[in-house]
Amino acid sequence: MDTEQDFLFFNPRIATKYNPFYEGEYLVIQTYPREYKLIVEHRSFDYKNAKSHCELENLAHDYTSFSLRIFHDDKLCEVNYEGKPQSISKQQNWKIAQEYLEAHYDPHTDGEVVVCQCSYPYFSSLTSHISNSGEAMTSWQSLTCLVKDLGRDIQTCPNCNASLVRVDESEDDDFDDQVSRPIACIGCTNYHGVEYGDNVLVCGIHPNGSDSENCPDYHP
Ligand SMILES: [Zn+2]
Structure with a gap:
């Protein structure tokens, strides 16, 4: 006798999640926001059906974009106007190695899976090293994790060749500098904050800092 489980294949939610893709199958995938897992909204072997589903999804969502792909030669491809495979899609069904996924979710590691602008996932971690001048430095290291x-x-990026060097460190320094100031001085151009002997000159107008959080001389 057929059990309920035998028909799970017909349940689109389950079928989309667990079944492998088939040659010639059209997939409506989420292209924005990007996630490290391929998000498949809809699967169909019918081009017109898939195309109209994709258009509807795009109309229905303001902050999410969807795009149509076809599964061909074990890869996702862009689709031409006849519904035939055109060029290799930047989005693929990337498979991340279990150890990197575990590190991504482990709150005790300084590393995470990051997604390139093209959809390619890689592992970014803070690593310490000694610079030429003998200083201990930390920087972001990018590793493949497929x-x-x-x-x-x-x-x-091995997929689109974009530079993966994280350039946000100088901004971080600036941010650290800003939050270490007195609250009244965050963002103020009058702020000086340099130590002279035992004293910090906060600014020329209020050498010891403003008395209140709303400084009358605040200048952005
Ligand atoms: Zn890329």
Whole structure:
């Protein structure tokens, strides 16, 4: 006798999640926001059906974008106007190695899976090293984390060639500098904050800092 489980295949929610993709199958995928897992909204072997589903999804969502792909030669491809595979899609069904996924969710590690602008996932971690001048420095290191290609040190995205060097460190320094100020001085151009002997000159107008959080001489 057929059980309820035998028909799970017909339940689109379950079928979309667990079934492998088939040659010639159209997939409506989420292209924005990007996640490290491929988000498949809809699967169909019918081009017109998939295309109209994709258009409807785009109309229905303001902050999410969807795009149509076809599964061909084990890869996702862009679709031409006839519904035939055109070029290799930047989005693929990336498979991340389990150890990197675990590190991503582990709150005790300084590393996470990051998604490139093209959809390619890689592992970014804070690593310490000693600079030429003997200083201890930390910087972001990018590693490949796919099942078939893991632990390679990369500077550019293997999928789209974009630079993966995180350039936000100088901004972080600026941010740290801002939040270490007295609250009244955050964002103020009058702020000086330099130590002379035992005293910090906060600013020329209020050498010891403003008395209140709303400084009358605040100047952005
Ligand atoms: Zn990329």
